[in-house]
Amino acid sequence: MMENLNVRFDCRDLNLCPAYYDELHNRMGIPVLVTDSNNNRFDTNSVWNSLPMIFVDGEYFGDEQTLNLLNETGELKRIFQPHIVVNNRTVCNKCHGFRFRPCQVCRGGKRSPLRFANLQFRCVKCDDNGIVACQDCTSSV
Incomplete structure (x- = not known):
């Protein structure tokens, strides 16, 4: 509507x-x-x-x-x-209108690329689904 x-x-x-x-x-x-x-x-x-x-x-x-x-x-x-x-x-070129996209740090895997003594940490940049809000289209609303 x-x-x-x-x-x-x-x-x-x-x-x-x-x-x-x-x-x-x-x-x-x-x-x-x-x-x-x-x-x-x-x-x-x-x-x-x-x-x-x-x-x-x-x-x-x-x-x-x-x-x-x-x-x-x-x-x-x-x-x-x-x-x-x-x-x-208009449709965003990066998220194609979904307003979310895979995390650029962990590539949607939800694990940080950083390790400490063979422990892998959870990515702090994305949510539980491995996605982040698209900054290009959510900042304009």
């Missing part, structure tokens, strides 16, 4: 980057995740039922139902008028 309106937006997948999940909790004022004895993180006040959530200029705007209702009445285009760009359909 946002692409059809030519609105410049940033879509953040909580499954792809754990930092996005923590950021969402901070923005919504929800307590931080609880960790159980097996070091698994879980949420007592789950936001998963409310996804997708839409934020405009960093403030909570609504959910999918709000977006659909405003689109049907024609208000959505008026509200997002300041965020409409003429050429919104």
Whole structure:
């Protein structure tokens, strides 16, 4: 829907980057995740039922139902008028529009090339999936 309106937006997948999940909790004022004895993180006040959530200029705007209702009445285009760009359909040359790419340090293997006494360390540049946010396209949003 946002692409059809030519609105410049940033879509953040909580499954792809754990930092996005923590950021969402901070923005919504929800307590931080609880960790159980097996070091698994879980949420007592789950936001998963409310996804997708839409934020405009960093403030909570609504959910999918709000977006659909405003689109049907024609208000959505008026509200997002300041965020409409003429050429919104550009694709990054480095990540090809995925906004993430394999880590350049470990090449997605999640292991640092540095060793100490035959111990190999985890790469500190990437996340648990061996990917990093593409700096070329995420810095412009």
